[in-house]
Amino acid sequence: MNLTPGQTHEAYLGPSSGPIDIAAFLSAGHPGNTPEEIGTSGAPSQARGLQLSAREEWSTLDAAQQEAVQSECCVDDLRALLNDTMSNPRLMNHVTRTHDAFVQAIYETAEPTRRKRKRATFADPEDELPEVRALRLKHEAIALKCWPLTIHAASFIRPSKQSDHNTLVNVKTIGSGPTSEGQRDDALLFVTVYNRLSWGQKFLSRASQHVVLSSQTIGDFYEAIPCSSNERPLEVHDDSGDIIGYKSRQSDDMATDASTSGAMVCIENVLYGDGQDEHDYADKAMQLVQTLPENSRPHVSLGASMHDVKFASLTMRLHEPYWIVHAGKCEHWFIVSSIRLRHPSDPRSGYPLTTQITPALSEICRVCTKVPALFSVVGDMRFGESPFLICGPCWRWMGEPKDGSEVLVVPVPVHELGWSNTT
Structure with missing residues (x-):
């Protein structure tokens, strides 16, 4: 199957960063620590030095200078214009239709053999509503040469995909998450989960995105991942044990089934089982590894239960795919796209958060x-x-x-x- 350049690029993960010791990252971000206490995390200490230098420079400015800088950098006028446009159905319809028409014209010019769609029709300028006409004239008066789309934009535009959509209308909260003042030095890990594509098992597609605290466990993150395996119908047996039918799974069945389905997470060649059985998935995977020829065995080791291991105790790499297997043979991969310290404006509770779920087909x-x-x-x-x-x-x-x-x-x-x- 032929893939467009955009699809080919998005089907691969990485490149990964160097190892990041999350505990050292937290130590580097703590105001009371010195570079000696941070250890080998020189880059975070340099970044923090620049941050402190900028704050010191800012504190030397008087109130008038600070107000002038804030006024120059303020984007409230742009934000107000954007909000007004998006909240007005007529203006939003005009902007959307105009953009779609420009993109369609670029596609048809760049690819003459492309099947042409019906062109969008617009109202006659004399019949336009005053508010729509004012917005159109304002856009046409923009003098920036980079504002209008050109034929060269065809290389950077792709049609929307299923993973671009979101079933959520608000951020979904899974747990309570620490809310005490002592968690101000906690870090946020932004995690993306991928599944195999049904039409190409060698390619991955984004399934969901989450925000996890470094003080939470791998198990907390695992339980936040939505998966169709959790909705498999339950078997109905007769007195002799034969299957006589199936019934749809309810939310109460998920907690009951979670302890028996089994799960394992592999991070940096360390296997973390769910610890629900004496021999969980991690133990069985290690037994399978031992049966392989010595020269082809993967270099993996056995870790503690995923519900006992916090992210703060791990060393991870950004954009490095890590493996999840559960419910028999259901597989997922996840990457950590970024790590940063918590900000006062971040939600105080509800972690892990789910910010995006791709609609299931x-x-x-x-x-x-x-x-x-x-x-x-x-x-x-x-x-x-x-x-x-x-x-x-x-x-x-x-x-x-x-x-x-x-x-x-x-x-x-x-x-x-x-x-x-x-x-």
Whole structure:
């Protein structure tokens, strides 16, 4: 399958940074520490020295000079204009349609063989509303040569992808998170989780983004990751133990099933199991490694339970993919994109935070081909294939087989547990 340059670039992770000792990073950011106390973290100490120097320079300015600098750097006028435009449906519609028309024209010019779409139509200037006309004239009067899009922009524009969307309308809080004053020296880790693409197992796609405190454990972060494996239907057994059906999973079932599904996280060649069993996934992985030929064994070691290991005790690299496996063979990768100290404006509680969840794609009913499938029907000869995906109305219209044959109706995950703003 051919990939556009943008898709090819985004399918790979890295390059990774050098090792970052999170404890040393926290020590470097503490006001009372000296470079000798920081140890080998010379770069953070230099950055902090520049920060202190800037603060000292700022304190030497009188009130009038400080006010003049703040006024020169203020962007309140731009922010007010942007907010006014976005809150006005007419103005926002004009801006969106104009931008889409420019992008479409660039695509058609750069790629003459591209299938042309219907061009957007605009109102006659004489019929424009006064507020729309004022905004259009203001944009046309911008003298910056870099303001209008040119043909060269085609190399840097790509269509929106599924991972660009977000199911959340607000930041989702998972836990309580430390709120005491002693946590002011805590650090925030910005983490992105990736899944394999269904159409290309060698490529990854962003699944969710989170913010974790360095004082929290790996287990706290793991429990915040939404995954379709958590919505697999539960088996219903009869008295003899045979499977007689399935039922949709409820939120109460997640906590019950979490302790038995198993999980393992690999960070810098150290395996951290969930510690729920005497031999968890990490122990079993080490046993599997020992069975490999010595010259092809990965250099991994066994760590403590993920619920006992805090991020502050780890050494990690930015943009380095780390591995998660759980629920049998469900795999994820995650990277730490940035680490910084907490700011007074950051949320005081609710960590880990979830800031983005990519909408999950649903299978379409194969009868009406219009709405998402609700059931997977197994063993029904009327459909010509098994299993067969079908929506609720179509299945009610078909009805149970009249020849007496037994079919198994399995509910399809609807991506509700973990995909909304509520836990």
